[in-house]
Amino acid sequence: MRFRLKMMLGMLCLLAVLFGVGGSLLIALSFESSLEREEESARESYRMLLDTLTVVGSMDAWSQSGDIPHMLEQLYDRSGSSWSALRFSTPGEVLYESGSTAIGFENDRAGVDADHGAVLMRSDGEGRWYLQLSGECAIDGEPHYLDALYDISPLYQTRSHQQAAFRAVFAVLIVLCALLAYGLSWLLTRPLSKLTRATREIASGNLSFRSNVRNDDEIGELSTSFDVMAQRVEGGVAEMKRSLERQERFMGGFAHEVKTPMTAIIGYADLIRSQALDPHEQIEAAGYIFSEGKRLENLSLKLLDIFVLGKNEVQLVASAPADLVADTVGSLKLAVAGRGRAILIEEDCEKGTCLLEPDLVQSLLLNLIDNACKAVGDRGAVKVTCTMLPDGCRLSVADDGAGIPAEALDHVSEAFYRVDASRSRAQGGSGLGLSLCAKIAELHQGSLSVRSEIGIGTCVTVDLRAGRG
Template sequence: MKLWQKIYLVLIVLFLITFNIVGFAIIQKNYNESIDKEIQNSLKQHDSIAYAIDMNFNLFNDYAYVIDYIKKETIKNDIKIEFLTKDNDILFSNLGFDISSQREELKSLTLYKKNYILRRVEEREYIFVSSLINVNDKNFKFSYVKNIDYIYNEKNDDYNFLLKFEIYILLIFAIIIYFISRKITSPIDSIIESTQNISSGNYDKRLDIKSLDELGILSSNFNVMADKIEEKILELQNINDEKQRFIDNLTHEIKTPLTSIIGYSNLLLTTKVDEKIQYESLKYINSEGKRLQELSSKMMNLICLNADNFEMKNENIMEILKYIKESFRIKLNEKNINLIINGKDCNLYIEKDLMTIMISNLVDNAIKASCNNSNIYLNSYKENLNTIIELRDTGIGISKEHIDKIIEPFYMVDKSRSRKNNGAGIGLSICKKIADIHNADIEIESEINKGTTIRVIFK
């Protein structure tokens, strides 16, 4: 059963219970007041008739005359009375119906004390008011009887009216409550629809519930949750796409040199070749082997960077830069490139080995991109409370459409040049991961045939 249906039924049941309790209470109250009023009137009427009987006995002292007087008065005034002896023998009665001899109101009667009882006789309702009256030193039992069917009829009429009125009111109330319950729960239907859309993969669905109640707050929180879910889903999709590209590129990078190595080695094993071809084949096998060696080294670096237990220390940047220059001396000399280091001594809270790997990758890329007899500039300085390590070369540069992608694993702007230099397109990915570990940003500026500038900004 839906929530709006539960609300609808609960309100209908509450309405019926409340309406009937109030209706029955009012009818019963009116009935009790009418009965009390009729009892008081009957008591007064009883006193009035008893007084008249007593007066007539005192005046005429004739039972026959008094009885005759009572008959005339009862006919004239349409009243019902009963006049009995002390032993319940009937002297006069115009009740017109038989009544049980077991009459509680006639028991224990005393002078000047009236008993009354409500009694149903032959499907009709009566009030019986009885008392003892003394006439000439004799006690008689006198009862005044009044029909009060009209009170019960009014009560039944009130119940019938209540039932009919309840049906009309219930119809109107049911229609109103139907729309109110649907209106109240309509935001919940929107929330259910949105959750179903999200569960089916439609993550851009949002709620438009503008209210200050709990449903409005729930709607707002739901939208925030949906934003977070969509953000995480997109992030996971991007990560999955990156992983897939990584696997595809890694497979390609491994497959290509292996194919060449296997092909040239089969050639040497199955065919007699001259020394020149043999030398070229072995040279190519050696080159592809070195590429695989560098690829495995880079892959190990990437794997190690997924750890989160690096110990940061306060290190001197200039000492790291000078160490890197010395480690690249042979490569620099091969192309007659001059690595110029500038900047003042400054310390950073870093992991020294990771920082060495990052800057070494940047220098290695700069060497590969630079022409012979050129300069590479490696600087460290402070700017706006940030420490910046800047590497600038005057090499071939990178076009703008490639700048945002070169930090992706295995992405290479010029595959032929990268292959020639035993590159695998992983260096800048490693640099980005190391920068992230140190909460640093990497900025890249480049222009074709004018060079590239890379800044690592430590905040």
Template sequence: MKLFGKMFFSLIIIVTVIFSIFGGIFIKLSFDNSLSRELSRKQNENQMFVYSFEASASMLSSDTEYIQKNDIEKIIDSVKRSMGESQIGITIVNQKEKAIYTDSKIGKNIKIKDLKDNNFGYLIFKNNGSYYLETMSKMTIESGTYYISIVSSINEVYNDINEMMKNYRVILGIALVVTCILAYVFSKKITRPIEKLSDTVSQMAKGQYDTRAKIKTDGEVGDLVNSFNIMADRLEKNIEELEDTARRQEDFTAAFAHELKTPLTSIIGYSDMMRSMDLEKEEISEYSNYIFLQGKRLEKLSFTLMDLISLDKQKIEFNRISTEKMFNDIEKTVEQMLREHNIRFKMSVEPAVIVGNEDLLKSLFMNIIDNGRKAISGQGIIALKAIKTEKGYTVFIQDNGCGMEKSEIKKITEAFYMIDKSRARKEGGAGIGMSLCKKIVSIHNAKWSVRSKPGKGTIISIVFQEGQN
């Protein structure tokens, strides 16, 4: 059974039980109260009858036998007239419970032994579908001790209680109808947000991860909805990241296979020509050189991949590094290469000390400078500037090369991604350098940003925490 059904029927059952219990208690108390009042009235009536009978009997100057046989009916008739005809039957018995007078058609049911200490007793009984109250009191006159039993109808009390029961059933029926309506509305109000949330979960289970619970409510359900939406946002983000990772892995595999295929095809082709054809010495030298260059390219590719993989696994040692000395070493290394390509290198370094691995940092900056070289056609300038800023020690590397679109910036750190593949391969690149750079930046807990405009060039800034890792 769903939550709505459980709440709906639970509320109906609870209200029914409460109404039944309290209604039953109320009717029982009302009945007991009515019966108690009727009993008290009949007791008083019985006592008044006894007093009236005693008074009338004392005024007679007859002997006992004569009173019992001749005058008793007159006395009872006189008392009845004075008290009204509420009695159904009157019985007078002596101490041996022998009836000396009776006009009751129902008969006497109460016994002398049932009387209490106050010489009064009563009995409620049912006869032919009617309810009766029989009261008995002790009476003492000159002729002896007697007991007067008076039977009266109390159908009115039971009729009242039966009428009350009928009215109660009607009220209970109306209350149940109202309860059903209110329980339905209340249950719907409580469960509707949960049902909507359940529908949202079902949609997400079917792969619609952008679905959100659009429910406006307060309390615990509102908190649950908000928490679910936060969880859904994180889940969608994680799934997107997983999908992006899977895509990049597929791209990496495809690109890696392609990078291997191109030089291997050339190596196999030229090797086959050298093996199967009679070639001139110059041709053999040319083909051998081409095979050698393609082999070196594969070697460089394998070494770069090894560096990229090993960075995640090996323990890297960090030391305090003088930036002035490190950048001077880099300048000496790249200056000749850049000069050969008619590229001018400008460097301005503010001395500082950072913590890191010097070999990795040199590889980082030389990779970025080399990428800048590949982006420049003809004469150009590559500038390196390192200064202290509020954010930390910041290194800017700028070139006036071909630049790139904004959409390309996020992709340049993906393995084997090349904006201009033909030029990159011509320059001996495989598209792994910037992936390696990103890894080195991450290892040093540094932050970097790339700004570029097509035809204007590129600026890469890297911020290190000065004097700490």
């Protein structure tokens, strides 16, 4: 059963109990009050009648006439409908009786004397009710009894009419209350319906849905708490997605960065394995293999910190960017020559030092130069320049390749974006190169920009502004 129906039934039960008990009690109290007034009125009338008989019975002239029944008949006629029946009697004889009722007089005289009377409430079984008042008076020294029946049926009829009217009003009120209670419960539970919809939306995957209930009550507080919970859940899920993306970027970035060092390492190892080298050449080749292996190890840990752990700070040291450019160009020349490609790689660097993270900057240079070599194909020229700035350095890598379309320039630094997807896959690209370069520039408080013209070439400029060493 829906909650609003439960609320409606609860209100109806409450109304039925309160109105039913209250109305019945009110009718009962009104009836008792009316009955007491009627009984008091009957007592007064009876007392006047009995006092009259007592006074008249004490008069010698009257007692000599013995016409008390005649006087009672006159009193009965004058009383109109006050009395339904009268009876005047002695212990052994009925002297006078008038009126006709469906019930007779009760002859129980217990407790009735000159100072005490009796009042009995009697019914004829057909819906009529009477008060029987009995008393004793002395006439000529002999006890006489006066019994009177007072009709109180109108009180019971009035009560019956009141009860019938009460039942009709009660039925109407129940119907009206049912309608009003349902409308009120619908208004009160409407925010709960919104909350239910919100839970269904969130359960179906729509984590951005909110209940937006702004009531100033407990339901409003519940809605606010629910929306805060939903926002935190959405934030947690978004953070999980970002974490997964960072892990994917780390794997792709690591695979991307490991290619060039591994090419050099394999090349020198093959050189040592396949050719007879003098001791100096052997030491130089082994040293290069060792240095590239260590750089690859350090680079993997730094990429892990950047992409998976989300660290935005690196340890910067005073470094000479010209030396980093020279080392990078030297290793790439070997890799390019090993592939049989006629690519001229030139460098033009200004001497000086600035604050850098050497492994990351060398990874940046490797990406930019490698991208430039891919752009020129099997024949072309790549120029690397380094200019010192007051707060760092500027690195530029230019090529005379095919260029990048204008509509693609705004997306080249996005992760996994490829200008030419088919060629990038053929050359082993992962679409993470410039994205990683932009991140490295950001860690050095710098920026990355790309200029390109179709058929002329591309120039990528990176400003590293972490300070001078």
